[in-house]
Amino acid sequence: MSPKRGIKNASYCLGIESTADDFSVGILSFDGRVHANIINAFMPEKGGIHPREAARHHAEVAGKVIEEAFAKARIKPSDVEVIAFSQGPGLGPCLRTGATAARALASYLQVLLVGVNHSIAHIEIGKLITGARDPATLYVSGGNTIVSAFDAGRYRVFGETLDIAVGNCLDVFAREAGLRQSPGMPFGAVVEKLASQGKTFIPLPFSIKGMDLSFSGLLTAAVELLRKKKHRLEDICYSLQEVAFSMLTEVTERALAHTEKAEVVLTGGVGANKRLQSMIKVIADEHNARFSVVPTEFAIDNGAMIAWTGILAYKHGITVPIEKSVVKLKWRIDEVHVPWALQETE
Amino acid sequence: MRMLIKKGAEANLYLEEWYGRRVIMKRRPPKAYRLSELDTAIRTQRTLHEPQLMHRAKEAGVPTPTILMVDVIDTNIIMEYVNGKQVKQILNDLSPSERLRLCRHIGVLIGRLHNSGIIHGDLTTSNMILTSADKVFFVDFGLGEFSKELEIQGVDLHLMKRALQSTHYRYAKECFEAVSEGYAEVVGKENAKNVLEKVQEIEKRGRYIAERKEAEA
Numbered sequence: 001m002s003p004k005r006g007i008k009n010a011s012y013c014l015g016i017e018s019t020a021d022d023f024s025v026g027i028l029s030f031d032g033r034v035h036a037n038i039i040n041a042f043m044p045e046k047g048g049i050h051p052r053e054a055a056r057h058h059a060e061v062a063g064k065v066i067e068e069a070f071a072k073a074r075i076k077p078s079d080v081e082v083i084a085f086s087q088g089p090g091l092g093p094c095l096r097t098g099a100t101a102a103r104a105l106a107s108y109l110q111v112l113l114v115g116v117n118h119s120i121a122h123i124e125i126g127k128l129i130t131g132a133r134d135p136a137t138l139y140v141s142g143g144n145t146i147v148s149a150f151d152a153g154r155y156r157v158f159g160e161t162l163d164i165a166v167g168n169c170l171d172v173f174a175r176e177a178g179l180r181q182s183p184g185m186p187f188g189a190v191v192e193k194l195a196s197q198g199k200t201f202i203p204l205p206f207s208i209k210g211m212d213l214s215f216s217g218l219l220t221a222a223v224e225l226l227r228k229k230k231h232r233l234e235d236i237c238y239s240l241q242e243v244a245f246s247m248l249t250e251v252t253e254r255a256l257a258h259t260e261k262a263e264v265v266l267t268g269g270v271g272a273n274k275r276l277q278s279m280i281k282v283i284a285d286e287h288n289a290r291f292s293v294v295p296t297e298f299a300i301d302n303g304a305m306i307a308w309t310g311i312l313a314y315k316h317g318i319t320v321p322i323e324k325s326v327v328k329l330k331w332r333i334d335e336v337h338v339p340w341a342l343q344e345t346e
Numbered sequence: 347m348r349m350l351i352k353k354g355a356e357a358n359l360y361l362e363e364w365y366g367r368r369v370i371m372k373r374r375p376p377k378a379y380r381l382s383e384l385d386t387a388i389r390t391q392r393t394l395h396e397p398q399l400m401h402r403a404k405e406a407g408v409p410t411p412t413i414l415m416v417d418v419i420d421t422n423i424i425m426e427y428v429n430g431k432q433v434k435q436i437l438n439d440l441s442p443s444e445r446l447r448l449c450r451h452i453g454v455l456i457g458r459l460h461n462s463g464i465i466h467g468d469l470t471t472s473n474m475i476l477t478s479a480d481k482v483f484f485v486d487f488g489l490g491e492f493s494k495e496l497e498i499q500g501v502d503l504h505l506m507k508r509a510l511q512s513t514h515y516r517y518a519k520e521c522f523e524a525v526s527e528g529y530a531e532v533v534g535k536e537n538a539k540n541v542l543e544k545v546q547e548i549e550k551r552g553r554y555i556a557e558r559k560e561a562e563a
Contacts, residue, residue: 201383209491246380246388254355282379 011081013314014069014105015307018098019090019118020143021049023058025069026303027080030311032128035073037297037304038065043183048171055093062101069303080109082319084310087115088328090143095327103322112319114310118301119144119333120155122267122294124312125305130292132263134341138252138280141268141300142167145213147252148333149259150341155333158255159211166244167270169215173240176223177233191237192273198238202231206243211254213247245276253283260287267294269301312340356392357488364424369414372396372488373422389421392488397423399464399487406462408455409483428485430477437471437514437521445517446524451482453528456503459484460541461533463494465502470509500544503529507545 011030017023021043027036042057044050070077085102088095106113122144123137136149136158145161164172167188174187179194181187204221207214222240225231256264264284266277277293284291298304313319316339348371352359360371374389376382393416400410412426433452437445452474459466466473467489475483491498506525510518530538 201381203384203387206384206388242381242384246377246384249379250356250377257353257355279379286378 010079012073012075012079013082013084013114013307013311014066014080015084015086015116015121015303015305015310016066016098016102016105017086017118017121017301017303017306018058018094018101019086019088019301020094021054022301023061023065023098024301024303024306025065026305026307027069027073027075028304028307028311030081030315032308032311034304035075036069037302038068038072039297039300039302040065041183043181047175049091051091051093054091055097058094058097062097066101066105077105077109080105080111082112082114082310082314083109084114084116084306084313085325086118086121086306087320087325088118088331090118090327090329092327092329095329099325099327103325107322112314113322113325114313114318115320115325116306116309116313117331117333117336118306119146119148120336120338121305121309122299123148123155123265123333124309125298125302126265126267126292126294128308129294129298130265132265132290132292134261135263135265135292136252136255136259136261136289137265137267138248138271139268140166140248140266140270140276142171142270144268145215145248146333147211147248147255149255149261150338151259153337153339155336155338155341157332157334158258159213159251162209162212162214163216164219166213166215166248167268169219169244170240170270172219173222173226177226177236186269188270188273191241192275194234195237195241195275197234198232198236200231200235200238201242202235202239204239204243206247208247208250211251213251215244215247218243241273241275245273245279248276249279249283252280253287256283256287256289261289263290263292265292265294267299269296269299271299272296316340354488361427364414367414368427369424370411370427371422371424373420375421390418393418393421393423396487396490399490399492400425402462402464402492403459403484403487406458406464408458409481410487411483411485428475428477428483430475430483432472433474433476433482434471434513436476438517446520448476448482449521449524450528452506453525453530454532455482455484455528456506456525457529457532457538460494460499460502460529463492465491465493465498467491467502467505469502469506471513472509496540496544499541500548503541504545504548 015026022041024039040061042054083102083106122139139146143165145165147159148155170191171187179190205217225236266280281291348360348362351361357374397413403410411428415424473486507522510521
């Protein structure tokens with residue numbers, strides 16, 4: 001195979017994101033301009049995300065979303081210089097569906113392929129969109145809860161969940177409470193709205209272990225409160241949020257104190273929560289760090305972040321041959337060497 | 347006279363004069379981001395918990411600073427100022443035999459804690475003070491807990507290993523071996539083997555990739 005490269009005026013990367021419930025395609029030019037970021041969410045009627053059902057959704061919409069992205073970006077498939085896809089971490093069937101689409105495109109267009117770490121992509125797009133250069137990042141979503149900062153060639157983990165993600169804790173609680181989510185109003189937003197009407201704080205387990213967090217005990221205790229039917233749902237939502245977010249803030253503050261970074265970036269779907277934003281802002285101010293929140297479109301799972309991280313890696317000669325592009329379900333952020341960030345900070 | 351000697355994420359340490367004595371005051375200041383009820387509960391719980399751990403450590407035969415006062419209202423702990431040197435400052439300058447003897451002794455102390463179901467939670471050489479009477483005091487139980495779980499003991503010992511590797515990298519290997527020996531002497535060979543296997547397992551998890559790469563190299 002002889003990939004075409006460097007012959008067009010503008011270079012573009014198409015990125016495919018499919019780690020969990022969203023199938024998304026983003027197109028960016030190498031200068032960091034976002035030309036398309038089409039997100040197609042799979043929202044089950046009942047229950048959580050079943051990996052195979054989500055994967056089926058992804059396979060069904062993949063063609064359509066890719067077409068939409070090209071139309072939005074107003075470019076031709078032949079304008080693409082490199083294809084990036086989220087290689088992990090995530091749900092196996094979902095990852096494989098995205099990877100298959102990416103391999104097919106790369107092979108058809110005869111361009112190189114980049115396998116991107118999903119969590120790093122969240123950090124990189126956050127930096128691009130907020131203008132942060134070397135932040136401590138709190139990444140909170142349905143699948144991940146990670147406090148990280150760059151040090152010696154990698155994004156180091158300064159705190160993470162030992163069991164479930166904070167977004168998962170809120171989602172499962174909401175489902176147990178019989179709440180409904182809808183497009184534009186995910187469970188997190190429903191809980192936030194109810195919490196804003198809470199008045200009475202009910203003690204719940206606050207679980208920090210060293211630098212790490214645990215949310216499963218908190219979830220169990222909150223669900224137990226529902227079962228007892230002695231408290232208003234608003235008060236339980238309020239207490240759950242207060243405890244979960246205080247835990248996140250303490251761990252973020254510890255990372256900030258330790259690394260002495262001058263910026264804090266909040267990203268991931270849970271980052272849209274106003275109460276969490278206000279808490280992180282307080283500690284950022286106390287440590288004289290600039291605080292930014294990544295806008296929702298780029299904070300939830302999205303193809304643009306994969307395309308952008310693909311560009312950064314590709315510029316450093318990091319690509320993956322198709323036959324070696326197997327997905328990595330538990331691919332950790334601190335396993336990845338990030339030469340592009342090294343240049344930024346050194 | 348009050349001098350801030352360490353500012354942490356959840357507590358500050360001050361060196362001060364207290365009824366004519368030189369003492370350390372560990373204060374947990376209110377956190378503005380937290381709801382006041384939750385803030386008070388957390389600070390109170392931690393202020394009570396830490397002296398309990400320190401007291402139990404003494405019962406287990408591990409020197410810790412004497413607690414002079416616990417104030418749950420202002421959430422501070424006043425404790426004896428231990429006159430000595432941080433192990434961190436002296437370990438590299440000791441003679442090889444002295445260094446191994448000290449590490450072995452540290453291993454014995456960690457073994458005593460674990461035997462009594464105490465997890466220190468932040469075993470670094472800066473949290474160990476060697477006095478002129480040749481005693482090693484363990485300080486800062488702020489991240490500690492009561493547990494006899496293998497996993498948690500493994501994490502505890504792993505932190506010690508990491509601290510040796512980062513601050514005393516030239517002697518890290520022999521030092522940790524000496525710590526392990528002392529540890530095994532107290533908890534027994536079989537238990538020590540299980541905990542040390544856990545340490546290796548923890549290292550191989552993604553988080554401590556740097557060590558994994560070193561181990562492979």
